[in-house]
Amino acid sequence: MNCYFLTFGCKVNTCETASMQTMLRSAGHCIVTTPEEADVCILNSCTVTESGDNRTRAALRKLRRSYPDMLLVLTGCYAQAYPEQAESIPEADLVLGTKGRSRLPELLETWQQTHTPCGAVDAYTGHDTFEALPCDIMPDNTRAFLKIQDGCNCFCSYCIIPYARGRCRSLPPEELRRAASTFAEHGYQELVLCGINLGFYGMEWGGSLADAVELCCTIPGIRRVRLSSLEPERMTDEVLDRLAALPQFCPQFHLSLQSGCDRTLRRMNRKYTAAEYAGICSRIRSRFPDCAITTDWMVGFPGESDADFEDAVRFAEEIRFAGIHVFRYSPRAGTRAAEFPEQISGSVKKARMEQAQSLAKASKFAFFKAQIGKTFPVLFERERGDGYHIGHAPNGAVIRVFAEKSKKSLRNRIFCVKIEENDADCCYGTLVAQDAADSAASPAALPNSR
Structure with missing residues (x-):
């Protein structure tokens, strides 16, 4: 069929x-x-x-x-x-x-x-193992997304996902090596490791996410390894030190926040305070000066007062996120928060979302602007009809380079790019050391400079 x-x-x-x-x-x-x-x-x-x-x-x-x-x-x-x-x-x-x-x-x-x-929906038992499914091609991508973790044990009060995904379980290392090698054999140079609660990778056998990243970095042909969304409390000093020692690691951290207000975090059943989250961000930046830290921000959680929301706004301003995904709280049947009193009206949610999105837009622009003058190895992914090659820097910044008609496609090749300007959506730059195209073996191949 x-x-x-x-x-x-x-x-x-x-x-x-x-x-x-x-x-x-x-x-x-x-x-x-x-x-x-x-x-x-x-x-x-x-x-x-x-x-x-x-x-x-x-x-x-x-x-x-x-x-x-x-x-x-x-x-x-x-x-x-x-x-x-x-x-x-x-x-x-x-x-x-x-x-x-x-x-x-x-x-x-x-x-x-x-x-x-x-x-044919089978219920999770609480003792399920990771279902390793074959995968060889990611349609229309030069980056391979590799699922290495499934399930969640956290039971945040607003979230239905533990019921949709079961308990935490991880792709065994031998299966991980096989899957990463398959992608490398098909020409993928960058792996993006994904999971429902990615930071809990390896918890069944006392391992950590750093184990998975280190393993992937040993695969011939894999030149960059990136992480998808993470729970912040799993980013320990040990994990960060091990990641910082890997030249192939891309310093882009999407640390799910949900709120910068301690009162709201407690009601959400999140496992950290705002101060602890800020400390994790500080420790990341001390090891990865050119990193990007992005996040999720939920507005309108039940019982969130105007003062609570303003605390969250101030916190987001202080952290200086590179990007923020803002969304409104949505009651999910079967979760505790759906039964909480003091549900927030739609009009208040809308107003708070607009304010948060305005802050998110300014933060993203500031991040792109801060890249001007730096040079990064960029893995190019596609060409656009408006005449640009498009790719990502190691820290996740979207990079555009003008496409000369006489030049071949840069797709799935790594070139060093000096950033010269930005707009609200990306950075613009020019190729440097074109005679050394594809010689940038890792995100750290060329020092960033002002």
Whole structure:
């Protein structure tokens, strides 16, 4: 069958979509890029917010109206967290959660034979192991996203994800080496390590995230290793020291904050105070002077007073984030916060979100401006129709270089770039030492300079 994927949510979902595509290709199916070509659509859902659930249901309705004979498969976090709701959606022919994705080819084969709707959501037991799925290609990416951790043990009062993902579990080192080597063999030079609660990698056997990064840095052909979203309390001095010793490590840290107000953090059941978070940021910057620290910020949590919100604003200003993802609190059925009194009105959430987004925009601009005069090795990923090559610096800054028509594509090659200007969305620079293109063996290959 021709299979089309529609993916919502985080980088972990992106990883899992790529794995499902690999499995289906191995089973003889064809992956297509438009729904018009497809016999089946696999929708990989997100359930972090209620709007994500609404988006999933709306997408299924639209697909059914447009393609009445298409097989529609609903999978992902929404299906796992709310299986009864998911299985009651009339447009969903097959429902599969986040557990047992390896069954997808078998379920499609059964459908071809029976055309019988099926709910196949298996509950987590608390003793599950990491499901290592094959993956060889990330569609349209020069960076490979590698899922190495799943599940969460934290149970923040607002969050449904522990119910959608089960308890913490990690990809064993031997499987990690195999997966990283496969990506290297396919020409990927950068790995982005992903997880639901990435900092808890290795906790089952007394290991740490630094173990995974060190292992990946030993793989021939892997020249850069980057981390996705992290819980801040796992960034210990030992972990930071080990990361700082790795030339291939990219100093970009997305440390989930949620609020800079201690009172709100306690009600959220977060595991740190604002002062402890600030201390972690300080220790990171002492080891990685050119790093980027980005974060998530939730506004309108139940009981958040005006004073609480202003504390969060002041904290965000003090930390000087390179980027902030701002979002409004969304009640999730099954979480403690959904039952809290003092739910915040939509109008107050909207006003706070606008103020936080304004601060986020200014912080991002300031970060890009601070890169002017520095030189970074940049892994180029694509060309744009507006005449620029685009890539990322080690610290995650988006870099654009003017594309001369006479020059070949820079895609999947590393060039050193001097940053000369910026706007609200990226930095602009020029290539330096072009005769040494691809000689920048690591993010630390060329010293940054003013």
